[in-house]
Amino acid sequence: MKVGLFIPCYIDQFYPNVGIATLSLLEKLGCEVVYPQGQTCCGQPMANSGFEHLTHGCNELFVKNFQDYDYIVAPSGSCVLHIKDHLHVDGKEDAATHIRQRIYELSEFLTDVLKVNNLRAKFPHKVGIHQSCHGQRGLHLSQMTELVAAPFSKPEQLLHMVEGLELVELKRKDECCGFGGTFCVFEEAVSVKMGKDRIDDHVNNGAEYITGNDVSCLMHLEGILRRQNSNVKVLHIAEILNHE
Template sequence: MRVALFVPCYVDQFYPQVAIATMQVLEKLGCTVEFPPNQTCCGQPMANSGFEDQQAGCNRVIVDAFRGYDYIVGPSGSCVLHIKQHLNHEDETTAAQIRSRVYEFTEFLTDVLKVKIIDARFPHRVGLHQSCHGQRGLHLSQMSELVAEPFSKPEQLLHMVEGLQLARLDRKDECCGFGGTFCVFEESVSAKMGKDRVADHERQGVEVITGADMSCLMHLEGILKRQQSPIKVMHIAEILNGA
């Protein structure tokens, strides 16, 4: 199974350890992982700001970088969803193949590799933040307002980790307030929403907040640091890579 590692630009710049952990977990599970070096931003910031027509250059780079792979896997639900829904190119056949083959990390583990056992140990109390893009766009977990059987792909994987104690949040699918450019244009609202999410985790006595989208975790980490909180943030790939 030939897998291309899709590393969002903010992960590359600020959290390279997340990309490394993602690659190592995939390799442990038997995948041949390659990192196309010419990849760049998926174009989501422009689209979020109403300038999707200006992301043509990003689309060309994505198509050139990821053509021909069996799967493309990235540790960011929002960036993966953007490619799934907004990748356009004059070579529509290749673009359609990429849109159908790109997966968020936990989605790939549960739906494609169908992982049942993970050799990982993390003896800490952990709170799971379920990001909006992952939950409502990629359907990584059930939305609480729906009358349906609950599920969570990230939670399913965390239950496989030895020693990990998963906290039960009061409002487990509430938005953290990051929202890409929303946190820039609505700074006060975004910060208050983030503080509410942090407070929920604090009430449950967690040591670590994890999730499948490092952008949301980056937002929460900024609030935690400003509050001088001892709570850390870690991408779920880092926890699943723990020995």
């Protein structure tokens, strides 16, 4: 299958290793991966701030770059959800619909499309997983604990395939980290307090690493960890699944 690799802005600028790990992992699993060179922002920051009318150029460019692929995959749940819910282009709605129906966050692509049941990955560490809100409540990558339903987690399903990795059990496993896109800018104090609480849950349960599907959330947590001079490290799930 031919996969278009969508790498969001903050990964491209601040965490390029996440993009490289995603590419490497998909190729190991037999995908023909292409990175469209002309891609830019998906428009989520503007839409989150109430300026969706300014995203038309982003939408048109996204369709131009990704309309010809069997699937589009990104290591970012929030950006994928934005495209799924908000990508529309006048005169190219068929192409936009194709993209909305064929774009996947990395872990859901591995579990739902490739149906991965084995990985050549090793990571002998205690790891806590942060279930980001967009992934959990928007893309349904994992079950919400307040629902009376069978628990599941696509990221956890993949991490259980990693040799030597021990997932730590959290007390509040689906609590928000406080990042919330522009929320962390406009409500800085609340955002940081939420982040500290999220980190405490991981640290108190013995995590050496915190992982997740959204670099935005992990970036927020990493900033707090650094200011605390903590030994706990942050890695995107793609980096762990690709680690040999």
